[in-house]
Structures are given as structure tokens and as C-alpha cells.
Amino acid sequence: MATKFEVNGKPVEVEVEPRLTLADCLRHHLRLTGTHVGCEHGVCGACTVLVDGRAVRSCLMLAVQADGAKVVTVEGLSHDEGLTPLQTSFRKHHALQCGFCTPGMITTAHALLSEEPDCDADRVREVLSGNLCRCTGYISIVEAVLDARAAYKKAVP
Amino acid sequence: MKNTFIGASIERREDLRFLRGRGTYVDDLQVPGLLYAVILRSSVAHGRLRSIDTSGALKIEGVHAVITAKDMTSKDYPSGVPIVPMRLQPLPEFQPYEQPVIAHQKVRYVGEPIAVVLASSVAVGEDALEQIAVEIDELPAVATWQVASENQSVLFEATGTNRALTFEARKGDADAAFKEAPYTRRERMRTGRHYGLTMEPRGVMAEWDATNNKLTVSGAAKVPFFNRRILAKQIGLPESAIEMIENDVGGGYGARGEFYPEDFLIPFAAMHVNRPVKWIEDRRENLMAMNHARETEAELEIACQRDGTILALRGEVHTDMGAYMRTNGAVGARNAPQFVTGPYRCPHHKVDSHLWMTNKTPVGTYRGPGRFEGSFYMERLLDMVAADLGIDRVELRRRNLIGKAEHPYKLATAQPTNAHDQTDSGDYEATLDRCLKEFDYADVSKLGGKLIDGRYHGIGVSCFIEGGAAGPKESARLEVNDDGTIMVYMGTASVGQGVETIYAQIAADALEVPIDRIRHVYHGSTGIVSDGYGAYHSRSVVMGGSAVLDATQKFMALLRQAAGKRLGCDESKITLDVDKVIGDGVSLPLKEFVGLTAEGAFLNHKHTYSYGTHAAHITVDARLGQIEIVDYVVVQDVGRAINPLTVRGQVIGSLVQGLGGAVLEDLKYDAQGQFLTGSLADYLLPTASDFPNLRCFVTEDHPSPINPLGAKGAGEGGIVAAGGCMANAVANALQSFGVQPRDLPLSPSAIWQLVQDARKH
Numbered sequence: 001m002a003t004k005f006e007v008n009g010k011p012v013e014v015e016v017e018p019r020l021t022l023a024d025c026l027r028h029h030l031r032l033t034g035t036h037v038g039c040e041h042g043v044c045g046a047c048t049v050l051v052d053g054r055a056v057r058s059c060l061m062l063a064v065q066a067d068g069a070k071v072v073t074v075e076g077l078s079h080d081e082g083l084t085p086l087q088t089s090f091r092k093h094h095a096l097q098c099g100f101c102t103p104g105m106i107t108t109a110h111a112l113l114s115e116e117p118d119c120d121a122d123r124v125r126e127v128l129s130g131n132l133c134r135c136t137g138y139i140s141i142v143e144a145v146l147d148a149r150a151a152y153k154k155a156v157p
Numbered sequence: 158m159k160n161t162f163i164g165a166s167i168e169r170r171e172d173l174r175f176l177r178g179r180g181t182y183v184d185d186l187q188v189p190g191l192l193y194a195v196i197l198r199s200s201v202a203h204g205r206l207r208s209i210d211t212s213g214a215l216k217i218e219g220v221h222a223v224i225t226a227k228d229m230t231s232k233d234y235p236s237g238v239p240i241v242p243m244r245l246q247p248l249p250e251f252q253p254y255e256q257p258v259i260a261h262q263k264v265r266y267v268g269e270p271i272a273v274v275l276a277s278s279v280a281v282g283e284d285a286l287e288q289i290a291v292e293i294d295e296l297p298a299v300a301t302w303q304v305a306s307e308n309q310s311v312l313f314e315a316t317g318t319n320r321a322l323t324f325e326a327r328k329g330d331a332d333a334a335f336k337e338a339p340y341t342r343r344e345r346m347r348t349g350r351h352y353g354l355t356m357e358p359r360g361v362m363a364e365w366d367a368t369n370n371k372l373t374v375s376g377a378a379k380v381p382f383f384n385r386r387i388l389a390k391q392i393g394l395p396e397s398a399i400e401m402i403e404n405d406v407g408g409g410y411g412a413r414g415e416f417y418p419e420d421f422l423i424p425f426a427a428m429h430v431n432r433p434v435k436w437i438e439d440r441r442e443n444l445m446a447m448n449h450a451r452e453t454e455a456e457l458e459i460a461c462q463r464d465g466t467i468l469a470l471r472g473e474v475h476t477d478m479g480a481y482m483r484t485n486g487a488v489g490a491r492n493a494p495q496f497v498t499g500p501y502r503c504p505h506h507k508v509d510s511h512l513w514m515t516n517k518t519p520v521g522t523y524r525g526p527g528r529f530e531g532s533f534y535m536e537r538l539l540d541m542v543a544a545d546l547g548i549d550r551v552e553l554r555r556r557n558l559i560g561k562a563e564h565p566y567k568l569a570t571a572q573p574t575n576a577h578d579q580t581d582s583g584d585y586e587a588t589l590d591r592c593l594k595e596f597d598y599a600d601v602s603k604l605g606g607k608l609i610d611g612r613y614h615g616i617g618v619s620c621f622i623e624g625g626a627a628g629p630k631e632s633a634r635l636e637v638n639d640d641g642t643i644m645v646y647m648g649t650a651s652v653g654q655g656v657e658t659i660y661a662q663i664a665a666d667a668l669e670v671p672i673d674r675i676r677h678v679y680h681g682s683t684g685i686v687s688d689g690y691g692a693y694h695s696r697s698v699v700m701g702g703s704a705v706l707d708a709t710q711k712f713m714a715l716l717r718q719a720a721g722k723r724l725g726c727d728e729s730k731i732t733l734d735v736d737k738v739i740g741d742g743v744s745l746p747l748k749e750f751v752g753l754t755a756e757g758a759f760l761n762h763k764h765t766y767s768y769g770t771h772a773a774h775i776t777v778d779a780r781l782g783q784i785e786i787v788d789y790v791v792v793q794d795v796g797r798a799i800n801p802l803t804v805r806g807q808v809i810g811s812l813v814q815g816l817g818g819a820v821l822e823d824l825k826y827d828a829q830g831q832f833l834t835g836s837l838a839d840y841l842l843p844t845a846s847d848f849p850n851l852r853c854f855v856t857e858d859h860p861s862p863i864n865p866l867g868a869k870g871a872g873e874g875g876i877v878a879a880g881g882c883m884a885n886a887v888a889n890a891l892q893s894f895g896v897q898p899r900d901l902p903l904s905p906s907a908i909w910q911l912v913q914d915a916r917k918h
Contacts, residue, residue: 028187033178034177034178037184038356038357038440039440039836040440041837044440073178074177075177083176090172090176091168091176094168094802094805096175097408097653097806097810098356098406098408099175099180100180100408101356106176121849125849128846129845130844131845132356132844134354134356134810135408137811137812137813137851138813138843139851140806141845142845
């Protein structure tokens with residue numbers, strides 16, 4: 001099926017099987033390999049992307065369902081040079097080790113902070129509880145997200 | 158310039174790519190002509206393989222080939238189906254139990270590879286799996302060590318027994334000590350089946366270059382040099398014709414990177430069809446194909462003086478090994494009886510460890526192998542002893558901790574591997590005291606057993622040692638780049654722990670150059686140093702870091718020699734200043750020495766022992782069996798912290814894995830050997846909301862005397878003591894019920910059951 005959507009601000013058109021997941025479409029058809037696949041059953045959150053601004057598990061969504069949507073991946077939340085304030089905070093707090101869950105953490109945290117720049121630690125933990133990390137034990141990830149709130153507060157007019 | 162990168166919390170260089178989605182993991186690789194492998198795995202736990210009919214699968218468009226054991230038993234392949242040899246403890250006794258790379262004649266666990274489909278896409282391959290007809294005559298399954306010990310149904314008819322071996326840990330004369338002992342206590346306890354689940358499932362991509370007889374295997378991890386040795390032998394190529402490439406690796410924890418059946422099957426497939434082939438494990442496969450670990454049951458007896466002084470320990474540990482002896486499968490079963498005494502003095506020691514083959518996924522190591530299990534047993538025993546003898550449980554530990562003047566302290570010897578081990582250095586009591594202080598134990602411990610707002614408060618304290626720095630050797634090489642920067646090439650591997658940053662810190666300090674002069678640290682691939690030993694046993698900093706130091710010395714010697722000649726001055730006057738080589742008032746840019754390279758090594762047969770104490774304050778809802786952690790403190794002395802930021806990451810990260818094993822994680826099977834926990838909704842991992850209140854304090858009071866950095870392996874201390882500490886906290890909380898946890902994990906239902914059982918008595 002022909003499917004058109006927008007990825008990281010650019011229009012794309014792909015010819016895909018109806019059964020292809022959005023995750024596989026992004027990774028293997030569009031070669032945006034920053035989105036990682038960790039379980040394919042919606043538990044681990046590594047494949048989280050933003051679809052029309054909302055955090056979505058791209059392994060549980062078909063590529064054809066993205067037709068007409070605006071999709072943003074970790075690549076779309078990154079600069080060519082340097083790091084964003086959220087990424088800088090992750091690095092400062094050592095909120096990643098092997099890096100495999102990290103893109104899902106960044107997309108999820110970005111969606112949360114964009115909506116709720118005043119969220120507290122409990123809220124951060126609640127939202128991030130849908131993203132599994134096996135390396136860090138989460139303490140540093142929560143610290144990093146809390147520390148990045150200031151940047152999102154400023155962004156809101 | 159005099160640097161102080163060692164000891165500084167340098168932000169990691171790896172992060173710049175990971176945070177922007179620019180890491181390259183094996184599934185991110187794509188090459189022209191690539192075929193995708195999917196694997197048909199046994200759905201039967203134990204049976205005779207009668208026939209495999211692949212004709213239906215081959216009719217599907219896009220299916221290129223289906224590989225079975227038949228392809229390895231033809232006249233082109235006279236040596237038959239290859240066997241995966243053991244890497245550690247390769248005893249002849251284990252050989253009959255080693256795993257063929259693909260099932261033939263028998264299947265022995267749910268998940269054992271039976272056929273490999275090569276297709277134009279993963280989806281087509283998975284369609285084809287459903288068209289393969291397999292006939293298996295089922296045999297009675299052996300799903301527990303107890304059933305295995307009956308030897309009614311045996312997995313390997315050739316040996317006639319399900320017991321692969323018994324390790325014997327010995328010291329002194331335990332039986333004599335027990336005869337004289339004024340106090341003894343015997344307990345039966347068990348630990349659940351866990352595994353080192355990595356967030357990135359395993360994967361292999363193999364490319365066969367028939368023109369140049371060159372095999373390239375991507376997806377290597379942990380021990381690429383050793384795995385190349387195995388593969389070369391199995392596949393009939395010289396090692397020099399195989400290149401193992403380590404990509405970014407999404408977690409290791411002991412499980413990833415060992416040689417698995419797929420590490421043969423995918424390269425074999427690529428050569429078989431003369432096309433590049435990639436296989437990426439899905440999560441369900443990962444749960445049943447990656448090494449399991451930890452499932453043990455122990456019956457241990459402790460003997461003490463009335464004042465609590467430990468006299469002796471004896472008993473038996475039974476390990477459920479699963480269906481085959483895999484590369485490092487014996488490590489946990491060997492460590493548990495040997496290291497059960499942990500940081501405590503024990504003059505007489507006699508523990509047997511039986512290895513039972515069962516129809517389950519084979520076991521391997523998982524962070525703190527055998528040590529998590531042993532610590533749980535010992536720490537539970539100590540709390541029971543303290544209560545029996547009326548001694549404060551912290552005081553009991555204090556009386557038995559190995560003293561700082563007693564190092565090196567000899568631990569029990571494990572036979573038949575003749576494994577001697579001894580501690581290196583440390584003041585174990587000092588980390589206990591620091592932990593009690595940070596935890597405010599004097600006040601907090603008063604809450605133990607109290608019911609407040611419907612929840613019982615419990616306190617647990619556990620001390621540990623963590624073995625690290627396995628030898629025999631590690632290599633590092635430095636080379637000058639054409640831009641005057643320096644490259645570092647390592648024989649160790651990355652499993653996500655941050656070695657690129659750590660080695661850059663060590664190299665820059667030793668060369669006295671700014672850290673950005675170290676352009677990149679390469680690791681884990683076979684083409685970059687002459688030999689390498691990899692990433693396990695918390696060895697990367699001690700072994701790899703010490704090799705970097707040696708390489709920097711050799712590098713400077715060569716540079717002085719070369720620069721002395723060119724600058725016409727004495728070698729001793731040559732210094733390196735950022736990007737210039739200076740001697741006697743004249744200088745040359747370092748880039749003039751492009752290609753200058755020096756390889757260094759560190760050889761060592763002794764182990765480091767970092768050490769410390771855990772303290773937990775939990776609350777338990779006795780009606781729901783649910784646990785909450787109010788505060789948890791780990792103090793660990795690591796000898797010397799190269800990067801405090803990443804050490805903290807290791808301690809907290811391993812602690813949370815340990816807490817998962819203490820209260821959540823359990824791989825379950827039914828009596829027929831069917832696997833019951835095939836998704837992440839069944840095998841529960843800790844999430845961000847489970848354990849919010851964890852603190853760690855890293856000390857560097859006692860550098861290790863056995864390496865020039867003074868560092869000690871520090872990747873496992875967080876996990877080792879977590880099971881015992883949590884179980885002791887639960888016992889302390891529920892003391893009014895007389896509850897004694899003897900099994901992990903302490904899931905809500907397990908705790909609820911303990912309370913119900915206690916009420917009946």
C-alpha cells in the first residue's frame with residue numbers, strides 16, 4: 001500500500017505491506033535506525049516515537065496507520081551539532097549506558113516535558129515506567145528529566 | 158601538563174551518538190543482497206526428532222533455503238554437527254553435555270534451534286516457519302533438579318545420569334568442626350531462575366567473500382577473540398580468515414556475547430548460500446534462547462560459637478543447569494559453593510555443588526554469578542543465627558568480617574578445577590560503618606517490625622565482596638593519526654559500560670595530553686590488536702586499563718627514540734606537549750609521526766575484591782504481600798574510581814537488577830518443561846516507578862595491590878547482596894508473624910503465602 005506521512009518535518013511516501021509496523025518502516029525502509037525495537041509487544045518502550053505530538057509505541061502501530069500523520073523520531077529531536085538541553089541533561093546525569101533504550105527515553109521524556117514542564121518526580125517515574133532500561137536503574141534518568149524541565153518551561157510562551 | 162582525568166566524573170564520549178540515535182547496533186546494518194534468517198525452535202521440551210519436512214516452506218516465494226542438521230551431516234561436512242565447546246572450566250566431564258549448534262536426534266528444551274529459514278524478509282521467513290513439519294516423539298520431561306536427580310528420564314543416554322558434575326568447595330575440616338560446635342543451624346533455601354536480559358536482543362550478520370575467502374561476522378560482543386577461535390574450528394577456516402566486528406552493544410550482563418548456536422548457524426548459512434545473512438532475535442526467542450541463570454536450591458548448615466564466631470559451613474547446592482553445558486555455564490555452580498561465605502571469616506568449609514541437567518534453556522553467567530545466590534544464603538543464615546544466639550545482627554557481622562590485616566585471606570578451594578582464591582585488600586568493617594552512618598541505622602533500625610499506617614517496617618543489612626579482574630591477559634595499542642591525534646585500540650569489549658571514555662581518561666593522564674587528543678577508542682573487534690580477552694568478570698578497567706598504561710609507556714619510549722633521532726637530541730629530553738613533540742628547544746608536530754604504534758599488555762592471575770555493605774529499609778503490606786523501599790544504601794569500596802559517574806552507574810544499575818531478582822524476576826516452566834514466561838508481561842523487570850529511593854556511596858580507601866591503577870572490578874557489587882538484604886528486611890518487617898523467607902523472588906504472592914503459612918502455625 002502507498003502511504004504518505006511526514007517524518008521529522010519531511011514528507012515521505014512509502015510502498016509497504018499492510019502488516020509492516022511503523023517501527024520497521026522507520027528503521028528498514030526509511031533507514032532511521034535511531035528508533036530501536038526491543039520487544040515488539042509494546043512493553044519496553046524502546047521504539048517510542050511521536051505521532052502528531054503524542055508518544056506512541058511504533059511496534060504497536062502499522063505504518064499504514066501513520067498515513068497523513070506527523071511522525072518525529074529521536075533523529076528529529078536532535079541537532080547536527082551538539083546536544084539539546086534534554087540530551088545534555090541525560091549526559092550530565094549519566095542517564096544512559098548501553099544506549100539502546102535511550103531513544104525511547106528521549107522521545108517519551110520530550111513528550112512529557114512539552115506537555116507538563118512542571119511535572120514532579122512521581123509523574124516522571126509514572127510516565128517513564130513504560131520504558132524499560134536494564135543498565136541504569138532509572139535513578140539517573142529521572143534526575144536527568146527533572147533537571148531538563150527548566151529548558152521546556154522557557155520554551156513555553 | 159599534569160592531568161587528573163583519572164578520578165574525574167568525565168561525561169561519556171559514547172553519549173554523543175547514543176543520545177541522537179546515531180549508535181550502530183547490529184540490526185542497524187544493511188548490505189546489498191542481504192537475506193534474513195529466522196529460526197524454527199522446538200516447542201517440545203524433550204523428545205526424539207523423527208523428521209523435518211521443509212518442502213512446504215521452500216515453496217513460499219522469497220524463501221531461499223532452509224538449513225537443518227542434515228546440511229551439516231552431508232559428505233561436504235564430514236565432521237558432523239558442530240558442538241559449542243566450553244570457554245570456562247572446560248572439563249572433560251562436561252563434554253557429553255555440550256550443545257550441538259542445531260538439534261539432531263533429540264530436542265532437549267523448548268527453544269532449541271531445529272531449522273534456519275533464509276528469506277527475503279523476516280516476515281516471509283516467519284510465514285515459512287509455519288510450513289515446516291516437524292515430527293518429535295515426546296519423552297518424559299525433566300523440569301526440576303529433583304526430577305533430574307531421580308535419573309528416570311535422562312537427557313543424555315550416553316552418560317546415563319543427569320548429574321554432569323559435583324564441584325567441591327573445601328577448606329579445613331568442617332565435619333570435625335561441626336562435631337565440636339556448641340551451636341549449629343541447618344536451612345533449605347532457593348533462588349529463582351533469572352537471566353541477564355539485554356534491552357537489545359542478540360543478533361549476528363555474516364558476510365562471506367568467496368573470492369578472498371574472508372568471513373566477516375558483525376554483532377560480536379564480550380569475547381570476540383575467543384568466539385573467533387571456536388568458529389574457525391567449527392567452520393573450517395583459519396582464524397585469520399575471520400573478522401569479528403563489535404558494533405554498539407545494547408547490554409551484556411554476562412549473558413550476551415558468549416558463543417551461542419546462532420553464532421555458528423548464521424555464518425554457516427552465509428557460506429552455504431553465498432549471500433550475506435542477518436539474524437536478529439525477537440524478544441520471545443531471547444527469553445528462551447539466551448542463557449538463563451541463578452536457579453539453585455541449597456541445604457546449608459552453619460556452626461558457630463555462642464558468641465557468634467563462625468566455625469564452619471557445610472552442605473549442598475543444587476543448580477538447575479538446563480539442557481546443555483554452555484560456554485560459561487559452570488561458573489555460577491562453581492562460585493556459589495566457593496564464595497558463599499563472602500566477606501566473612503570461615504575456617505572450615507565443605508560445600509558440594511551438584512550440576513543437574515534439565516529440559517530447560519541452558520544456563521550461563523548473569524552478573525554476580527553464584528555470588529548473588531551464595532550471598533542470599535549466607536545473609537539469611539546470619540540473621541537466623543543472630544536471633545538464635547541473641548546477638549545484634551550487625552554486631553554478628555562485625556565479629557565475623559575478615560579484618561583489614563588478614564588480607565590476603567584464603568577462600569575455600571573449588572575442585573575439580575583447583576580454583577584457589579584469596580582477597581586482595583580492604584577494611585570491610587569501615588564500609589559497614591559508613592553504610593550504617595549514611596543509613597542512620599541507629600535510629601532507623603528502631604522501626605524494624607513496627608506496624609505504621611498499615612505497613613510493617615523492616616530493615617536488612619548485608620555485607621559483600623565482589624570478585625573482578627579475570628586474567629590472564631589484556632592488550633592495548635596506541636597509534637598516531639595523520640592529524641596528530643592518538644587512537645587507542647583495545648582487546649576488551651564494550652557492553653555499554655563506557656570503556657571509550659574510561660580508556661581515554663587513563664591514556665590521556667598517562668601521556669599528559671588533553672583528553673581530546675585521544676581521538677577514538679576502538680574495542681571489541683578482532684582486527685585491531687593481536688589478542689584480546691573481552692568484557693566479563695568486571696575486568697575491563699583493571700585489565701584493559703592496566704594494558705593502556707603499559708601501552709602508553711611503550712608508546713612514549715618509541716616516540717622518544719624516533720623523535721630523538723629526528724630532532725638530534727637525547728631521548729630523555731623528548732616530551733609530548735599536546736600535539737607537538739619537543740626536545741631541547743626544537744619541536745615537531747606529532748602528526749609527523751603518523752603510524753607510530755605501540756602495543757602493551759597486562760598479565761595477571763589474581764583477582765580484585767571490591768567490597769561493601771547494603772542496608773535496606775522497606776515496608777510490607779502483609780495483606781497484599783507488597784513491598785516498598787523507603788531507603789536503600791550501598792557503600793562500595795572500589796580501590797580507585799577512574800570515573801565516579803560511571804562507577805555510580807554500575808552500582809545503582811546492578812543494584813536494581815538485584816532488586817529485580819529479589820522481588821520480581823522468575824523464569825517459569827510447567828512440569829512438562831513448557832516455558833511459561835515468554836514475554837515481558839510475564840517476566841517482570843524493574844521499572845522507573847518500582848525503586849525510587851536508592852543511594853550509593855563509592856569509597857577508594859584501599860586500592861588493589863595487584864594492578865598499577867589500584868582499581869578493583871566494580872560492576873557487580875550492587876547485585877550480589879541485594880537478595881539477602883531484601884529477604885532479611887522482609888523477615889525483620891514480618892517478625893511478629895515469625896516469617897522466614899527462604900525462597901526468592903519475594904513476589905507479592907510469595908510474601909502473602911508466607912504470612913498465611915505463619916498464621917496457621
